[in-house]
Amino acid sequence: MRVLLRPIEQFWNSEARGGFILFAVALLAFAIANLGGYGWYSGLKETPIRFAFGDFVLEKSLASWVKDLLMSFFFLLVGLEIKREVVLGELSDLRRALLTILAAIGGMIAPALIYVFLNAGGPGISGWGVPMATDIAFSLGVLSLLGSRVPFGLKVFLTAFAIVDDLGAVLVIAFFYTSGLNFTSLFIALAFFVAALVMGLRGVRQLGLYLLAGAFMWYFTLQSGISPTVAAVLLAMAVPVRRHLSLPEVKSTLDDAARKDPELLESEMDHLEDTLRRAQSPLHRLERTLHPWSTYFILPVFAFFNAGVQLSGAGFGTVGTGAFLGLLLGKPLGIFLICWLAVRLGIAALPVGVSWPMILGAGFLGGIGFTMSLFVAALAFGEKTLLDQAKIGVLSSSVVAAIIGIAVVAWAVRRADGLKLGERARS
Numbered sequence: 001m002r003v004l005l006r007p008i009e010q011f012w013n014s015e016a017r018g019g020f021i022l023f024a025v026a027l028l029a030f031a032i033a034n035l036g037g038y039g040w041y042s043g044l045k046e047t048p049i050r051f052a053f054g055d056f057v058l059e060k061s062l063a064s065w066v067k068d069l070l071m072s073f074f075f076l077l078v079g080l081e082i083k084r085e086v087v088l089g090e091l092s093d094l095r096r097a098l099l100t101i102l103a104a105i106g107g108m109i110a111p112a113l114i115y116v117f118l119n120a121g122g123p124g125i126s127g128w129g130v131p132m133a134t135d136i137a138f139s140l141g142v143l144s145l146l147g148s149r150v151p152f153g154l155k156v157f158l159t160a161f162a163i164v165d166d167l168g169a170v171l172v173i174a175f176f177y178t179s180g181l182n183f184t185s186l187f188i189a190l191a192f193f194v195a196a197l198v199m200g201l202r203g204v205r206q207l208g209l210y211l212l213a214g215a216f217m218w219y220f221t222l223q224s225g226i227s228p229t230v231a232a233v234l235l236a237m238a239v240p241v242r243r244h245l246s247l248p249e250v251k252s253t254l255d256d257a258a259r260k261d262p263e264l265l266e267s268e269m270d271h272l273e274d275t276l277r278r279a280q281s282p283l284h285r286l287e288r289t290l291h292p293w294s295t296y297f298i299l300p301v302f303a304f305f306n307a308g309v310q311l312s313g314a315g316f317g318t319v320g321t322g323a324f325l326g327l328l329l330g331k332p333l334g335i336f337l338i339c340w341l342a343v344r345l346g347i348a349a350l351p352v353g354v355s356w357p358m359i360l361g362a363g364f365l366g367g368i369g370f371t372m373s374l375f376v377a378a379l380a381f382g383e384k385t386l387l388d389q390a391k392i393g394v395l396s397s398s399v400v401a402a403i404i405g406i407a408v409v410a411w412a413v414r415r416a417d418g419l420k421l422g423e424r425a426r427s
Contacts, residue, residue: 018295019141022370025300026307026395033308041308063305067378068228072218074298074371075229077290078166079236080283085163087241099348100157103335104164107366108132110334111326124319127380129176130390131326133169133372135398136162137299139365142402149413151358153351158362161335169372174230177379182224189220189231196238203240205282210239227379241283299371306374309391316393319386323373323393328401332363355416361409367401369394 032041045063052058060068091097111131119125139158143150196213204210214235221231280288316324339359342348350359377390 018137018299019135019139019144021296021300022135022137022141022303026303026370029304029306029308030395033310038308038310045305066302066305067375068222069218070298071302071375072229072232073290074294074302075170076214076232076236077287077294078163078170079233080239080287080290081163082167082233083236083239083241084283084287085160089160091160091164095348097160099339099342099350100160101164102338102342102348103157103161103363103366104168106334106338107134107161107165107331107363108168108334110337111330114330115322115326118322118325119318122318123383124317124322124381124386124389127319127323127377127386127390129169129172129376130323130373130380130394131330131369131397132165132172133369133376134162134165134331134366135368135370135372136166137295138368138370138398138402139405142365142368142406143362143409145406146410146413149417150409151351151353151413151416153354154358154362154409157351157354157359158365161362162366165366166372169376170230170233173227173376173379177376178226181226185220186224186226189217189224192216192220193231193234193238196235200238200240203242205240207239207282207286210235210282210286213238229375236283239283239286241281302371302375306378306391307395309388309395311392315389317386317389319381320389320393320396323369323377323390324397327367327369327373327394327397328364328404329367331367331401332360335363335366336360353416355412357412357415358409361405361407361412364401364405364408367405368398370398373398 029041032038045061047062048059049062049065050057050059085091091100112128115128115131116125119127136159139162140155143155143158192213196210196217199209199213214232217231217235218228222228336356336359339348339350340356343350350356373394374391377387377394381387381390
């Protein structure tokens with residue numbers, strides 16, 4: 001059981017710390033933009049960066065490179081997490097995973113409906129996907145403020161439904177925020193994806209070969225008109241999750257080594273290191289490599305280039321109001337109501353130790369959109385005014401949702417602890 005839960009514990013710890021870093025970087029960008037540094041900030045974002053090799057030339061602004069290239073590594077990590085959860089984790093058993101899947105669906109539909117209701121027929125209607133996503137790092141970071149008092153089942157529930165939520169956001173990006181398809185480039189990208197799948201099925205373990213195929217997938221997906229982050233998620237589906245050695249085989253090898261003399265053991269260190277490496281699947285190795293880069297570099301850089309919004313001039317508008325209410329009200333309502341209905345119908349059950357008030361608090365934490373919502377907003381709006389309104393709605397709702405969510409969960413935890421103490425006193 002400890003072996004099975006260790007990936008979730010590692011994920012929890014890294015994402016929790018990353019949430020605080022994200023908040024600090026976003027606050028820095030916001031302060032720069034509103035305290036006289038907006039000109040420098042905008043100039044930095046628009047700095048052109050050009051790659052040329054012979055006749056091949058690719059030029060984009062620095063902010064675009066961050067959105068299209070740097071964030072592709074983040075979405076590759078998202079894809080790896082989705083595959084791991086589906087194959088080995090919380091989503092591998094459909095009945096056990098049903099509550100989190102339904103929570104993610106409810107948490108995507110309700111915010112989108114609220115946004116569409118407020119923006120129907122207006123220029124901001126294209127941003128209906130903005131309030132649909134949950135920021136895993138931020139939401140787990142806020143929940144971690146309560147420490148070990150939070151039931152582990154609630155942590156798993158929040159992590160799992162946020163991962164399914166991210167999958168939904170990726171599908172929305174792929175199908176609804178793509179225009180002007182270049183089918184020749186798209187078919188070439190799909191050919192490299194098929195090659196990566198064949199390597200995965202044949203058990204190829206060299207990660208460099210998958211990343212090489214992914215580089216071609218990224219370029220041709222970009223040329224096709226689809227967000228290249230979709231290619232990153234697809235590449236993750238090809239990376240094998242199967243271990244070359246089973247855990248019992250590894251344990252047997254290490255036990256044999258422990259019984260040997262130190263001098264003899266020293267001569268076999270290369271063999272032992274190879275054994276430990278083979279015990280990790282390519283998916284786990286790539287995931288462990290990407291996690292610190294994503295947590296401490298990629299997401300903070302993206303937050304810096306997207307959180308610097310000037311308050312003067314933009315305002316909320318219907319776009320900002322739709323994003324704000326969609327995340328702050330739509331997320332908890334959609335998550336709570338669909339979970340309540342599923343449990344009432346007997347098709348799902350609450351995690352052990354988790355109460356309804358905790359589910360409501362987790363729903364509010366799901367309203368922390370931040371990274372994913374800002375990413376969708378950048379795809380949805382080309383006009384600066386509408387984009388700034390969406391960003392203001394997302395940032396403000398994320399702060400308010402975090403405060404309400406942590407307050408509700410803290411109250412629910414204290415209430416549960418009080419009930420336990422009362423039961424012990426009566427017994």
